[in-house]
Amino acid sequence: MSSFNTLELLSLAENIKAWGKELGFQQVGICDVDLSRHETPLQEWLNKGFSGEMNYMSEHGMKRARPDELLPGTVRVISVRLDYLPPDAEFAKTLKNKNQAYISRYALGRDYHKLLRARLKKLGEKIRSECQHLNFRPFVDSAPVLEHAIAEKAGIGWTGKHSLTINKEAGSWFFLGELFIDLPLPIDQKVEENCGSCQACLTICPTQAIVEPYVVDARRCISYLTIEQKGAIPEEYRKLIGNRIYGCDDCQLICPWNRYASITDEKDFHPRQQLMGKELLALFAWDENTFLKNTEGSAIRRIGHERWQRNIAVGLGNAPYSADIIAALEVALKNASELVAEHIHWAIEQQEDKSLFLEEVTENRLTERLIRSIEKGLPRDA
Known part of the structure; x- marks a missing residue:
């Protein structure tokens, strides 16, 4: 040197x-x-x-x-x-639509x-x-x-x-x-911390993975659960994952400092059409070849098709009740791996529970209407 x-x-x-x-x-x-x-x-x-x-x-x-x-x-x-x-990130729009798949915006x-x-x-x-x-x-x-x-x-x-x-x-x-x-260049100064008393990221985390300021329990983090976790996603976190099928941005979304962030100039980081704002059912229908084709050059490819299906099955279980969802899950179950099958069974149970709940609500509403109709026809002194 x-x-x-x-x-x-x-x-x-x-x-x-x-x-x-x-x-x-x-x-x-x-x-x-x-x-x-x-x-x-x-x-x-x-x-x-x-x-x-x-x-x-x-x-x-x-x-x-x-x-x-x-x-x-x-x-x-x-x-x-x-x-x-990325431009037009549509964070809230996608998270609110439980039939759509939310993918961390970096991916x-x-x-x-x-x-x-x-x-x-x-x-x-x-x-x-x-x-x-x-x-x-x-x-x-x-x-x-x-x-x-x-x-x-x-x-x-x-x-x-x-x-x-x-x-x-x-x-x-x-x-x-x-x-x-290995060159002794002059060094820069550390930046002063500016989080202050803000606790927004700790509060909003769906799984409470930020166990204390600056400390994240990866085992609870949705990004870890959907990307790093190789086996089954623990049941206690499945409902909390919602429609997030790859990563999570919640702690960044709530951070006040992100209001100053600029849109990237890198075209490579702009959303791919086949991944942005897509229906869970549409992504669940991808076979392995389609998955590999549509995720070529993407960070998503590293989790593989099996974990992709695992994650989407959880999302489908959390989606609003749909006979189409149950039908798709039952069809996929026929050729699913043991890992994916476990999550499909769970998703079907969630969908069936919602179906029963809707039936009960509908029945109760009909009963209430019937009672009101009867009451209206009764004499005042009855």
Whole structure:
């Protein structure tokens, strides 16, 4: 690695931020690799089992909080922000229509992992052109990295009570990526926290997964349940999931800071027509080939067709009563895997319970009308 004096490093840091903007990043920050204050909270979180089936969270020990162990020689981390809020997101409209499938808005477009990593690699190569022996490595959810802690330290934003990074100008609708480097660049200042006394995200979480400010029990989180959970979704959470078949945005939707978020300029993050605002029954009808075709290049594909059907079955169970829904569930049951069949049986039970309830309501209303009709015909002194 070439040697640089202080002024040259300052100039290079400014250039790196400018190059990052040219590559499409909305923000670039730099921090050192001392994340030691996060080690105890991380271990406590793991000890409580809050990581659920995500065994990779504990497999690497404290390496997640020690960047220089992940990539020996690392002395700085460059953190980048890439906004993804799509136009016409129709959050409330889709959530209210229980016959439609709600998909977390980050997943409606192209999978961000490859796009973001490719740009980080270009940024690293650009820096290397200035110092030939530079060692760098880009990360986008691909290794044990505390991305939110890094983003906070690099001045991208502060960690909100929902554990996501919040920026005053951009809210939290953005992706994060990291570039580990062995160049002692000047670092940025940490951003002051601005959540104050707000508890909105804790209150609105459908499953109360935010067990205390800044602490999320993944096992209760709808994003975890619909994406990371490989087996059956616990029954206690199925009704609470509603029509959310892939991820959940509730804690971000309620956050006051997201009123300042801007629509992304990235066309790749705009919603795909085959995923946006679609009926649950229409998506449930996809066979595996159709699923793979319609989710090509999408983050959704990683859960596979089986879990896709599992999630939609839960959504159909939570939808308003429909004979068409029961018929579709019964047809799918014939060739369903054991996992999907369990959720289909549950969904059918929910639909049948609603049918009985509607029958009782209808019968009660008819009885009330009959009584009123009889009463109207009775003498006043009867």
